[in-house]
Amino acid sequence: MRIAVIPGLILAMIAACSSDVAKTSDSPQSAAEAFLALVDQGNYQESWSEASSWLRDNVDASQWAEHAGSYRQPLGIVKNRKLDSIEFQGSLEDMPDGKYAFVIFDSSLADTSSASEMVGLMLDEDSMWRVIGYQTL
Incomplete structure (x- = not known):
């Protein structure tokens, strides 16, 4: 019985560590890309919910929906x-x-030849990179 419990505990500990690594290894680039995917679809409310x-x-x-949408x-x-x-x-x-x-980036x-988009992020309280601002340059 004791032997069967130990592998289960080890697997649970590995899973917990893996999830912590994933949370803290989130990169600014991937966070910015996830944010832009929401904004590209017009999901401004959800982009605010995922922000810092x-x-x-x-x-x-x-206010955020108006700001992000206007850009x-x-x-x-x-x-x-x-x-970039x-x-x-x-x-x-x-x-x-x-x-x-x-x-x-x-x-x-479609409606302009090219644009530079800037996503500002901060490392938030949960150790995830989260958006503090967005604008086109």
Whole structure:
């Protein structure tokens, strides 16, 4: 009986560790891409729900939907999007101390020849990179 329990405990511990690794290894690029997938589909409410705790505390969902939509909707359907750069910063003016990343994509969109999209992220309380802002450049 004791022998059967030990392998079960070991498997449970491995699964728990694997899930923690997945949570903390989330990259700014993958978080930005997941956010952009929501915005591309017009899911602004869901993009707000998945955003950083700082953004949710400081911008209500309707303001966020208006802001994100005003930048994204006029550009039309995405034809192509590729990573241009990722810049990391340790602090930002008027923001809490923490880790920040700015992910810039070169995008080809239906209603414009090209655009640069910037997604700002912070490493949130849950150790996940989450959005603090979005704009087209």
